[in-house]
Amino acid sequence: MRSIAQPGAALPERIQWVEARGRAFSFTLAAGLPLLEAARRGFAEAGFAGGVLNMRGGALGPFAYVMPALSKTGANAAFYSDTFRPAGITRLKLGAMTLGERDGATFFHCHALWTETDGDLHGGHILPEESIVAESFEVEAFGIDGAMFVAEPDPETNFKLFGPVARAVTDANTTSRAFALRLRPNQDLAVALEGFCRQHGILRARIHGGVGSTIGAHFSDGRSVVPFATELAIKTGAIAPGAGGTLNAELDIALVDYLGGIAEGRLVRGDNPVLMTMELVLEVL
Numbered sequence: 001m002r003s004i005a006q007p008g009a010a011l012p013e014r015i016q017w018v019e020a021r022g023r024a025f026s027f028t029l030a031a032g033l034p035l036l037e038a039a040r041r042g043f044a045e046a047g048f049a050g051g052v053l054n055m056r057g058g059a060l061g062p063f064a065y066v067m068p069a070l071s072k073t074g075a076n077a078a079f080y081s082d083t084f085r086p087a088g089i090t091r092l093k094l095g096a097m098t099l100g101e102r103d104g105a106t107f108f109h110c111h112a113l114w115t116e117t118d119g120d121l122h123g124g125h126i127l128p129e130e131s132i133v134a135e136s137f138e139v140e141a142f143g144i145d146g147a148m149f150v151a152e153p154d155p156e157t158n159f160k161l162f163g164p165v166a167r168a169v170t171d172a173n174t175t176s177r178a179f180a181l182r183l184r185p186n187q188d189l190a191v192a193l194e195g196f197c198r199q200h201g202i203l204r205a206r207i208h209g210g211v212g213s214t215i216g217a218h219f220s221d222g223r224s225v226v227p228f229a230t231e232l233a234i235k236t237g238a239i240a241p242g243a244g245g246t247l248n249a250e251l252d253i254a255l256v257d258y259l260g261g262i263a264e265g266r267l268v269r270g271d272n273p274v275l276m277t278m279e280l281v282l283e284v285l
Contacts, residue, residue: 008155016182018164020147021174036128047172048143052209055095058137063090064130068229068258078229088117096233100149111233123256142208145172147180183278190249204285210234212278219265227257
């Protein structure tokens with residue numbers, strides 16, 4: 001399987017996880033607010049401090065983002081481009097967001113695909129501080145109680161990355177057992193999730209959110225993405241027994257690579273290793 005050398009030593013525990021409770025809900029991101037504040041308010045009104053969400057459309061403007069890029073210094077296996085600030089209204093096609101904390105304040109990690117005023121499809125990493133909701137739109141969210149994604153220094157990748165940490169349980173209205181996960185580099189996404197579910201006695205689970213990167217991508221229909229640095233969002237994902245009863249993770253994703261290539265599809269099992277990180281929530285069914 002493909003792998004990329006990271007600047008720091010690999011930790012023995014390859015999945016950082018916290019068991020929690022959660023609930024799926026939808027809410028509207030209010031026009032005129034920064035995307036970060038609109039997301040924070042939506043979760044807070046549902047009784048949650050954080051969680052994950054998926055976007056199936058929407059409009060942002062002003063809007064700012066970065067793309068994956070090669071590292072200029074060698075301090076990281078890959079890095080970010082300079083900031084892009086397209087004019088006018090940007091129309092989202094899809095996206096995934098992790099809402100958590102960084103430096104004691106609410107923050108998010110969000111990858112998406114969108115159409116700018118040039119009419120072309122673009123993608124990348126949305127910047128929380130500079131992106132404004134242009135028109136109100138609805139999103140699908142999953143709030144977690146008993147865990148929070150917190151950005152902390154990661155010696156392996158030499159980035160400050162979101163990972164789940166335990167938090168005191170509140171009186172939030174929850175309906176499901178859930179696990180907040182962060183997958184570390186150089187392990188296949190599907191195989192890692194299947195193994196985690198086996199270890200925890202999970203027979204069926206739904207994936208919510210899903211923000212991270214893979215080393216290129218190989219799809220079930222034979223297509224492949226060769227450039228190694230990507231920004232990836234999980235569109236839909238589920239884990240359930242397949243033929244013969246063994247667990248099978250089905251992951252439909254969208255990504256942009258560091259050359260600007262866009263790809264969408266179902267990942268083939270066993271050949272899509274994580275590049276830097278992958279954050280998601282598993283809802284146990």
